Amino acid sequence: MARIALGLSYSGQGYAGWQSQPSGNTVQDRLEQALARFAAGPISTVCAGRTDAGVHGLMQVVHFDTALRREAFSWVRGTNTFLPADIAVQWAQPVPKAFHARASATARRYAYILLESPVRPSVDAGRCGWVFRPLDGDAMRAAASALLGEHDFSSFRASGCQARTPVKTMTRITITRRGAYWRFEFEANAFLHHMIRNIMGCLVAVGQGQQPPAWMHDVLAARSRDAAAPTFAPDGLYFLGPVYDPAWGLPSRCAAYDWLP
Structure with a gap:
C-alpha cells in the first residue's frame, strides 16, 4: 500500500462543509466519489482541517492509502476528470506512511x-x-x-x-x-x-x-x-492550508492564492 497526499482547492458555496454526511453533498463526499471512480475502488481520505458549509479551501491537504500505482500527475488529472467544476486537485505526491494530513500539521x-x-x-x-x-x-x-x-x-x-x-x-x-x-x-x-x-x-x-x-x-x-x-x-x-515541516517536501501554495485580494 502506498500513501498519497493531495492538495485541493474548492468553493464552499454549494456544499454542506467538508466532512462526509448522509446527504452526500460535502466536499469530502465529492472527492471520495471521484477518487473511487478513478481508482475503481473505494478510497477514504483524512483531511488537514475541516471546513464548514459555505467556507472555501485554497489548499486543503488530504492523505489516503491505496494499492493502485499511478504517477502523481495521473492522480491529479484522473481525479479532476470526475470532480465538479468548483473542486480541483492541485497536486499529488507520494508520502511516507508516517505522514498524516492532520497530525503532521504544525x-x-x-x-x-x-x-x-x-x-x-x-x-x-x-x-x-x-x-x-x-x-x-x-x-x-x-x-x-x-x-x-x-x-x-x-x-x-x-x-x-x-x-x-x-x-x-x-x-x-x-x-x-x-x-x-x-x-x-x-x-x-x-x-x-x-x-x-x-x-x-x-x-x-x-x-x-x-x-x-x-x-x-x-x-x-x-x-x-x-x-x-x-x-x-x-x-x-x-x-489557506496547513503548515508542515519542510522535510515532508509538500507544496505550501497553489495558483488560487493569487486570486484573493
Missing part, C-alpha cells in the same frame, strides 16, 4: 476577505463577507493583538465544538486593505469550531466603533460565548 492558516461598500457584493457574492459601514483598520489591529499567544478561546467557540481543549496558540494576525477589500489572515496551531467567524464578528464591531479595541481583552477573559459578538458570515472565509 499550524493552520485562514484568510477572511471582507468587502466594505455601500452596495452588497454581486459577482463575488458568496466569496466575500460584506459590511456597509466604514472600518477603522488601526482599531481592529489593536484589538487583534490581544488574541496573539496562547489563550483559552472559549469566548469564540461554537456550542457544538468537539475540540478537546479551548486553549490554542495564535501566532499571527494580519489585517490589510486593497481598494474596497479587507484581508484578515490568521495562523494558529489549531482552531476551534467557528473560532475565526466569531473573532471576525468582534473585529468588525471594533472596526465600526461599536466597541473599543480594549473590549477584545474583556471578551477573551470572559471565556464565555455570550461575551462576544454574533458569528460572522462564512462567505469570505478561506482555509
Whole structure:
C-alpha cells in the first residue's frame, strides 16, 4: 500500500462543509466519489482541517492509502476528470506512511476577505463577507493583538465544538486593505469550531466603533460565548492550508492564492 497526499482547492458555496454526511453533498463526499471512480475502488481520505458549509479551501491537504500505482500527475488529472467544476486537485505526491494530513500539521492558516461598500457584493457574492459601514483598520489591529499567544478561546467557540481543549496558540494576525477589500489572515496551531467567524464578528464591531479595541481583552477573559459578538458570515472565509515541516517536501501554495485580494 502506498500513501498519497493531495492538495485541493474548492468553493464552499454549494456544499454542506467538508466532512462526509448522509446527504452526500460535502466536499469530502465529492472527492471520495471521484477518487473511487478513478481508482475503481473505494478510497477514504483524512483531511488537514475541516471546513464548514459555505467556507472555501485554497489548499486543503488530504492523505489516503491505496494499492493502485499511478504517477502523481495521473492522480491529479484522473481525479479532476470526475470532480465538479468548483473542486480541483492541485497536486499529488507520494508520502511516507508516517505522514498524516492532520497530525503532521504544525499550524493552520485562514484568510477572511471582507468587502466594505455601500452596495452588497454581486459577482463575488458568496466569496466575500460584506459590511456597509466604514472600518477603522488601526482599531481592529489593536484589538487583534490581544488574541496573539496562547489563550483559552472559549469566548469564540461554537456550542457544538468537539475540540478537546479551548486553549490554542495564535501566532499571527494580519489585517490589510486593497481598494474596497479587507484581508484578515490568521495562523494558529489549531482552531476551534467557528473560532475565526466569531473573532471576525468582534473585529468588525471594533472596526465600526461599536466597541473599543480594549473590549477584545474583556471578551477573551470572559471565556464565555455570550461575551462576544454574533458569528460572522462564512462567505469570505478561506482555509489557506496547513503548515508542515519542510522535510515532508509538500507544496505550501497553489495558483488560487493569487486570486484573493
